[in-house]
Amino acid sequence: MAQSFDVVVIGSGPAGYIAAIRAAQLGLAAACVEDWKAPKGAGEGALRLGGTCLNVGCIPSKALLESSENYERVMGPFKEHGIIATGVKLDLATMMDRKDKIVTKMTSGIAGLFKKNKVTWLQGRGKLAGAGAEGWQVQVSGDKGSETVAAKHVIVASGSKARHLPDVPVDNVTICDNEGALAFDSIPERLGVIGAGVIGLELGSVWRRLGSKVKIVEALPAFLGAADQSVAAEAWKIFTKGQGLDIELGIKIKSVKKGRKDVTIEYEGSDGAAKKLECDRLIVSIGRVPNTDGLGAADVGLKVDARGFVEVDGHCRTNLANVWAIGDVVRGPMLAHKGEEEGVMVAELIAGQKGHVNYDTIPWVIYTAPEIAWVGKTEQQLKAEGTAYRSGRFPFAYNGRALGKGESEGFVKILADEKTDKVLGVHVLGALASEMIAEAVMAMEFSASSEDIARICHAHPSMSEVMHEAALAVDKRSLNS
Ligand code: FAD
Ligand code: NAI
Numbered sequence: 001m002a003q004s005f006d007v008v009v010i011g012s013g014p015a016g017y018i019a020a021i022r023a024a025q026l027g028l029a030a031a032c033v034e035d036w037k038a039p040k041g042a043g044e045g046a047l048r049l050g051g052t053c054l055n056v057g058c059i060p061s062k063a064l065l066e067s068s069e070n071y072e073r074v075m076g077p078f079k080e081h082g083i084i085a086t087g088v089k090l091d092l093a094t095m096m097d098r099k100d101k102i103v104t105k106m107t108s109g110i111a112g113l114f115k116k117n118k119v120t121w122l123q124g125r126g127k128l129a130g131a132g133a134e135g136w137q138v139q140v141s142g143d144k145g146s147e148t149v150a151a152k153h154v155i156v157a158s159g160s161k162a163r164h165l166p167d168v169p170v171d172n173v174t175i176c177d178n179e180g181a182l183a184f185d186s187i188p189e190r191l192g193v194i195g196a197g198v199i200g201l202e203l204g205s206v207w208r209r210l211g212s213k214v215k216i217v218e219a220l221p222a223f224l225g226a227a228d229q230s231v232a233a234e235a236w237k238i239f240t241k242g243q244g245l246d247i248e249l250g251i252k253i254k255s256v257k258k259g260r261k262d263v264t265i266e267y268e269g270s271d272g273a274a275k276k277l278e279c280d281r282l283i284v285s286i287g288r289v290p291n292t293d294g295l296g297a298a299d300v301g302l303k304v305d306a307r308g309f310v311e312v313d314g315h316c317r318t319n320l321a322n323v324w325a326i327g328d329v330v331r332g333p334m335l336a337h338k339g340e341e342e343g344v345m346v347a348e349l350i351a352g353q354k355g356h357v358n359y360d361t362i363p364w365v366i367y368t369a370p371e372i373a374w375v376g377k378t379e380q381q382l383k384a385e386g387t388a389y390r391s392g393r394f395p396f397a398y399n400g401r402a403l404g405k406g407e408s409e410g411f412v413k414i415l416a417d418e419k420t421d422k423v424l425g426v427h428v429l430g431a432l433a434s435e436m437i438a439e440a441v442m443a444m445e446f447s448a449s450s451e452d453i454a455r456i457c458h459a460h461p462s463m464s465e466v467m468h469e470a471a472l473a474v475d476k477r478s479l480n481s
Contacts, residue, residue: 003120005031007350008138008151010126010295012036013051015327015339016157017110022347024117031149032119033126033140039179040172043100047123049110050103051159052328053336056179059106061202063099064182065367068209072369077406090210092187099182122147128154128296128323135322139296153322153350156302156310157343158295160288160328165194168256174263174281175256178203181283187211192265192279194256196223196247199285201368204245214245215277217267219286221250226364228378228427230393230413235372235429238409251275256282290329315355316346324350338362361444365434370410373433375441376425379415388418392450392473394466396430398480401461407431412470414440414450421449421474432463439467450474 007023009016012034023030036055038046048055074085114121124142131137134150162177164170172180181203191207193200196218208214224232239245250270257264265277290308297304303311303319310325312318318325324346327339338357345355366372382389393413396402410429417424426440443453453471458464472478 002148002150003031004134004150005029005120005152007031007153007155007347008033008122008126008136008149009155009157010138011051011157011159011291011327011329012049012110012121013157013159013327013339014053014336015159015343016051016155017049017113017343018340019155019157019326019343019347020119021113021117022344023350024119026347026351026353028347028351030117030119031122031151032114033122033124033138035123035125035142040183043104048107049114049121050107052161052178054106054110055103056182058336060099060103060182061178061199061206062367063102064095064206065202065369067095067098068206069369072209080406090187092185092210096183096185122149125294126158127294128156128300128302130300153324155343155346156295156318156323156325156329157327157339158291158329160290160334162284163287163289165253165256165284165286168284170284171258174258174261176281176283178285181207181285184281188280189213190262190279191215192263192277192282193217194253194265194282194284195219195286196249197285197287198366200283201239201245201366203283203285205239205243205368208243208245215279216245216247217251217253217265217277218247218249219251219253221270223247223249224366224372226378227366227372228374228413228425229380231372231374231427231429234410235368235370238370239368242409288328288334292329315349316342332359333362333364335362335364358445361441363437363441365437367434370407370430371433372429373437374425374427375437376423376444377415378425378427379413382415382424387424389415389424390418390421390450390474391415392470392475392478394469394473394478394481396463396466398469399461399463399466401463402431402466404461405431405463412436412466414453414467414470414474416450416474421451423448423450423453426467428467430463430466436464436467439464 006028007030009020009032020030020032122140124140127139129137129139135152136154191212191214193216196216204214252268254266263282312330326342328334341357348355363375395411397408402408413427415425450471458468
């Protein structure tokens with residue numbers, strides 16, 4: 001007899017695996033369909049849980065960011081501490097091996113969590129195969145054959161894949177998307193990057209720190225358009241003048257040609273001039289597209305919008321009864337934690353509980369050095385919508401902990417409603433911004449005012465004191481400036 005489940009999740013990225021575990025915690029019979037095979041590196045070809053995030057996204061990129069930052073520290077800033085390192089060598093193979101081990105540990109950890117929570121891993125590709133007596137039929141096709149299982153509820157969590165340029169084949173050796181860019185076997189002397197978004201900046205920084213001469217070309221005329229513009233302007237100075245990332249904005253790609261050992265990109269500069277970029281390897285990081293191929297969406301009438309996202313309401317319900325969709329495959333920011341929150345919400349709704357995601361308090365982090373993190377509205381958004389606000393800003397340069405760490409670039413900026421003082425947005429450019437933003441998310445989740453943050457005792461000396469001072473600055477009463 002065919003296996004039957006209360007919930008079948010298609011995809012085991014952060015959205016899918018969290019949904020499956022939460023459903024199982026709530027007493028539902030849960031299964032997760034996944035056929036991801038490890039790309040090049042350790043364990044190549046092995047079936048793996050964890051999706052983009054754990055295999056070729058968040059986790060390996062952060063491992064390389066940390067390694068490359070350590071390398072750069074030894075080569076430069078350590079001297080200021082009186083630590084002189086001679087004969088420093090870079091062993092890229094060990095660095096990659098460390099990254100691969102972290103990925104293996106994390107992905108096999110999910111397999112362990114599935115066992116612990118009694119989530120069944122259906123190894124194969126999942127497809128909605130129509131309705132049956134017990135709800136939905138999901139066809140699972142894998143290396144060992146095909147089976148059809150029954151599901152009262154289906155959660156589509158099929159994620160996203162890198163967007164490629166038309167007619168520019170990605171071989172993940174010379175022309176790479178995120179997969180290849182996380183697995184170089186040597187340090188390219190000249191690295192080209194198309195797209196100055198999150199991946200372009202994070203991975204461009206990794207390879208620059210390890211010795212590549214990096215040139216990033218970006219179509220939009222503004223740098224980091226989604227970030228608060230004061231943060232973007234300061235980050236621009238730090239990344240370009242301070243760190244030597246060469247970023248050119250407002251360009252138009254004309255052609256990308258792969259030679260025997262290099263790549264030539266012909267493009268138009270912002271002034272219309274014809275330009276050429278020659279590099280040894282190229283990273284194409286121009287955004288991601290939702291994964292709906294092979295899901296059987298058209299056959300069962302699952303609505304997908306013009307850009308390929310599965311259409312959902314505020315609670316991730318699709319147009320089909322008992323079919324839900326979460327994570328990168330639906331609208332909203334393509335962030336792991338956003339997908340995880342949706343996974344929990346949907347599992348709880350299926351179990352008859354109340355579930356909710358506050359899309360207004362999802363934090364963004366860009367893991368450059370310094371990091372960029374924000375939650376809520378930017379100053380330009382508040383201006384555009386005509387909201388009256390007050391702003392408080394405080395630099396890390398006046399903070400003892402930041403000076404001690406030798407990481408005193410950047411600032412915290414808090415935007416609060418002019419009348420009610422409710423916090424509307426918090427923007428951090430600085431070391432550990434990814435950790436500091438959690439306080440701001442909590443404050444906004446509890447509808448705090450800037451005065452609430454100003455009245456909270458912050459440990460001394462800590463980077464978080466800058467959040468405190470920025471809150472005081474909203475009321476023009478910073479204590480240390
Ligand atoms: P995915 O992680 O894409 O997982 C979807 C899974 O579904 C895949 O495993 C796929 O094999 C599977 N699948 C698809 N179709 C089927 C099918 N028919 N049958 C069975 N299985 C199927 N986000 C952050 O929040 N922080 C970061 O630091 C961060 N860094 C990133 C760095 C890089 C280089 C990249 C590329 C992304 C990064 N992201 C980051 C984004 C993050 O990875 C995604 O937002 C997140 O992985 C989305 O989760 P998901 O579960 O929706 O989809
Ligand atoms: P992105 O959307 O962040 O940036 C893509 C950039 O490419 C944009 O600036 C865009 O204007 C530019 N672009 C698009 N087409 C172009 C063209 N033809 N020529 C030149 N430039 C072009 O996308 P990215 O960096 O690929 O990352 C994908 C997604 O993955 C992110 O949006 C984010 O959701 C997620 N991610 C999150 C991270 C984090 O949370 N720290 C890290 C990495 C990725």
